Amino acid sequence: MTTHTFKPDMPPPRKSVGAVAWMRANLFSNWLNTLLTLFAIYLVWLIVPPLLSWTIFDANWVGTTRADCTKEGACWVFIQQRFGQFMYGFYPSELRWRVDVTVWLAIIGVAPLFINKFPRKAFYGIGFLIIYPLVAFWLLHGGLGLENVATSKWGGLMLTLVIATVGIAGALPLGIVLALGRRSNMPAIRVVCVTFIEFWRGVPLITVLFMSSVMLPLFLPEGMSFDKLLRALIGVILFQSAYVAEVVRGGLQAIPKGQYEAAAAMGLGYWRSMGLVILPQALKMVIPGIVNTFIALFKDTSLVIIIGLFDLLNSVKQAAADPAWLGMATEGYVFAALVFWIFCFGMSRYSMHLERKLDTGHKR
């Protein structure tokens, strides 16, 4: 009795596995691709080595004044020296711990929301949303035993974050109301909401900021005046709420009609069917969209430079105009770009992650 044994498999041809095969498939599959690859390599060679030598290898890392920047590359000494100003603006340096505490509180407070098994997440989240702004305002602005810091002294990245977060926090409820109004059956309410939304969406933010800085004082009763930051915030909130409204409307429209009908069949009135059935589903669906509008808002905060608030970008611009640091514009802008990029890129990745995670319902 002879048992038949198979010979061991031959290894695959060397050209079809490993790095060589991958390169043949992805880089040199035909003459056009080869040409494109060579061109791309040439581009990389053109851009990357000078960039690396400017930012890292030939850069000046230590020193205190401009004179210490002797090497050819970037002068990061400038950023080190002005770092405080870029982060806090003109916030008094002995009180800057308050800003740090505010940021740490936010990080620690939000962290449990990302833990999946945290009990009673919704209650905690709502409580946090109510308490945190009050604490943050108290810490940043002062009062009740803390020294007052006028908003004109706020600046740098801190101001950017304040405008962006207050902007989105204020715009969200207003946007939801506007979206509901736009989908309402009552013509008068619909017309008012559509007009409001289309007006703010049709004009650039810069004119809104101009308007809030020069026209708002005219609109208010005599003697009543807001400070500059608050005026900017009002403009930003109104502007942003229109965009949030459109995102939320997208979510409302995506809810199947059966859900509305089912809610009505259960005997729920308008507010309860919206609050208990429609909005929870719709808002969950549009979270990525809202994160995207937040990214847009975060980038747009740089426009407050036009009305003379000192956010991150304006701080950099001012510092670059300092006679002691002439010619440092490139370093300053690259630094600001990096900070903005980290925030925006991080948020956009997060929104993509959410999109995958929340993509659960309404697939039959």
Place this chain on the structure above:
Amino acid sequence: MQNQIGTSRSFSLSDPRFRAWLFQIITLVAVVSMGWFLFDNTQTNLQHRGITSGFGFLENSAGFGIAQHLISYTESDTYARVFVIGLLNTLLVSAIGIVFATLLGFILGVARLSSNWMVSKLATVYIETFRNIPPLLQILFWYFAVLLPLPGPRNSLNIADSFFLSNRGLYMPEGHTADGFVAFVVAVLLAIVGTVLMVRWANKRFEATGVPFHKFWAGLAIMVLIPAISVLAFGSPFHWVAPALKGFNFVGGWVMIPELLALTIALTAYTAAFIAEIVRSGIKSVSHGQTEAAHSLGLRNGPTLRKVIIPQALRVIIPPLTSQYLNLAKNSSLAAGIGYPDMVSLFAGTVLNQTGQAIEVIAITMSVYLAISISISLLMNWYNKRIALIER
């Protein structure tokens, strides 16, 4: 009793129709009284400050210089003319930006889908870099960190003795009409008419006999040959005047001031990243089955792309693409950050400061933007209806 249900006019809160009326009336009253409150405050404030409202100020003489004006302008011209100049400058930078952003965006979008790993990764890096940096920051970067530190006109970067890049801007040759101009225009018109007639004839023959005709190459030949003959016979339509260095600056030629250059580069780079993503998602939205179906019908790669993939991709691409164009036009108002004389910096900035007519100036500026965006969205809706998929 039963007959009354549904027909009676009950004025109780449990009647939905009554409630609807009540809510709407409350809303309208709130909106109107809010409007009246603002209007009344404004009236009193204006009176107290001694500002006369109205658009009469537009007739006054402006008295300041403008760095770039597409129509003739002197300092004694009116504010109304300043407004027109600002509007034209806004339209100019938007138009240039849209053209270049579209080109760059389509190239990048296709590159990101490329099967070539290197090319697609490069496109991804570009897109992720530029769309995550605020446009204003990019504008300031190009202006303050790149263009202004360039050498002066005497040491400017010289490209083929006709393009000069310095801290005064980009100087380019300027075309003046020459003898052959009229003949050239006539030739181009003839070529267009000829191409249209050729395409019609080719389509008719294709419908009748099924024999295809090389429309593209024939059209190209007509469009090149007829104008070329005119140039050979009647001379060149333009004579180009290259900028020449005289004293401290260039004389002659067409100039892109550094503000315009910085704004164009930044807006193009920023918007192109978004357009690339739109193009990518549009092409990806056409399922592979469509390609396979086209191939099984016997279409080659070229016609598959032109007749099957692109028409369906465009349906997805065009609506968000228009809103990107609109964004670009709105972002051009960031010109105020570097002092490019667009409508916002010129009119809502300088004119407002000089005249103090805040309400009128802001109202005019906003209504221009509103008019632009509403007309574009109307156009969009019309287009959407035209190309919308007709389903059962």
